Amino acid sequence: MARYAQEDVTAAEVARQKALYGPLTQSIRELVDAAIRTEVDDDTVRAAQAEIEAVTARLRARQLEGSYGVRFTPSGGSRAWGNAVVGTRNAVAPPLVIHHEESGRAWSDFDLGAAYEGPPGLVHGGVAALVLDQMLGEAAGAGGKPGMTGTLTLRYRRATPLGPLRAEAHIDRVEGIKTYAVGHLADAEGVTVEAEGVFILPRWARERLEESGFPSRFE
Numbered sequence: 001m002a003r004y005a006q007e008d009v010t011a012a013e014v015a016r017q018k019a020l021y022g023p024l025t026q027s028i029r030e031l032v033d034a035a036i037r038t039e040v041d042d043d044t045v046r047a048a049q050a051e052i053e054a055v056t057a058r059l060r061a062r063q064l065e066g067s068y069g070v071r072f073t074p075s076g077g078s079r080a081w082g083n084a085v086v087g088t089r090n091a092v093a094p095p096l097v098i099h100h101e102e103s104g105r106a107w108s109d110f111d112l113g114a115a116y117e118g119p120p121g122l123v124h125g126g127v128a129a130l131v132l133d134q135m136l137g138e139a140a141g142a143g144g145k146p147g148m149t150g151t152l153t154l155r156y157r158r159a160t161p162l163g164p165l166r167a168e169a170h171i172d173r174v175e176g177i178k179t180y181a182v183g184h185l186a187d188a189e190g191v192t193v194e195a196e197g198v199f200i201l202p203r204w205a206r207e208r209l210e211e212s213g214f215p216s217r218f219e
């Protein structure tokens with residue numbers, strides 16, 4: 001199963017795949033929303049189900065063994081196309097497009113529709129956590145010390161409505177292998193959820209770096 005992999009792939013090939021899979025994934029997102037909100041008659045639902053199963057069988061004709069993993073390109077970029085928040089090939093992902101500023105601040109404007117509902121008309125608390133975990137993790141990683149979430153703490157100040165939202169995050173402080181990031185989710189009226197998290201370069205990654213002779217990079 002793929003985990004972290006170095007791929008010998010050209011920028012043109014990455015662009016070709018993005019142009020191919022991006023629209024497919026967006027069509028599936030629309031299908032999910034349509035399935036939640038449809039009010040067509042029973043026969044139409046059953047016919048749609050049969051068509052969807054046929055399409056799924058076509059896509060299953062050739063599959064990866066496991067998940068997509070994270071793939072690094074020769075130019076130093078990375079593809080996390082299966083990621084649950086930002087994945088180009090993951091229809092579960094809203095998706096977020098995360099921008100990084102020179103200052104270290106990361107932000108994203110995005111829209112959460114019916115598929116992300118918890119209380120009626122409101123974003124599920126776990127979805128808010130999902131989004132903020134990624135946002136804070138990316139802000140931490142942009143500081144040069146990518147890590148796994150050790151502890152993520154959320155304060156749900158008020159309910160988050162479905163619809164257009166913004167998430168922001170930045171590094172609060174760095175202590176050795178631990179990067180502390182803070183951030184929030186907001187609607188047009190202001191902050192709805194505050195988050196703080198510690199992101200830790202795992203022991204196995206630290207050992208691998210030490211073996212490769214670059215132990216000081218993350219210290």
Ligand SMILES: CCCCCCCCCC(=O)SCCNC(=O)CCNC(=O)[C@H](O)C(C)(C)COP(=O)(O)OP(=O)(O)OC[C@H]1O[C@@H](n2cnc3c(N)ncnc32)[C@H](O)[C@@H]1OP(=O)(O)O
Pocket residue numbers: 133134135136137138141142146147148149150151176178198200201202203204
């Ligand atoms: C650019 C990249 C962008 C990527 C964005 C991705 C965003 C999404 C991120 C995720 O969702 S990651 C998935 C959710 N997280 C996990 O599954 C993590 C599971 N836990 C682990 O893998 C390990 O427990 C962990 C890496 C967190 C720590 O393991 P270590 O073996 O490296 O910890 P170690 O025992 O050596 O402790 C190192 C330091 O971390 C502290 N620590 C360990 N676990 C902690 C914890 N859980 N919370 C807070 N601090 C923790 C520990 O006290 C110690 O502090 P001190 O150096 O000050 O003594």
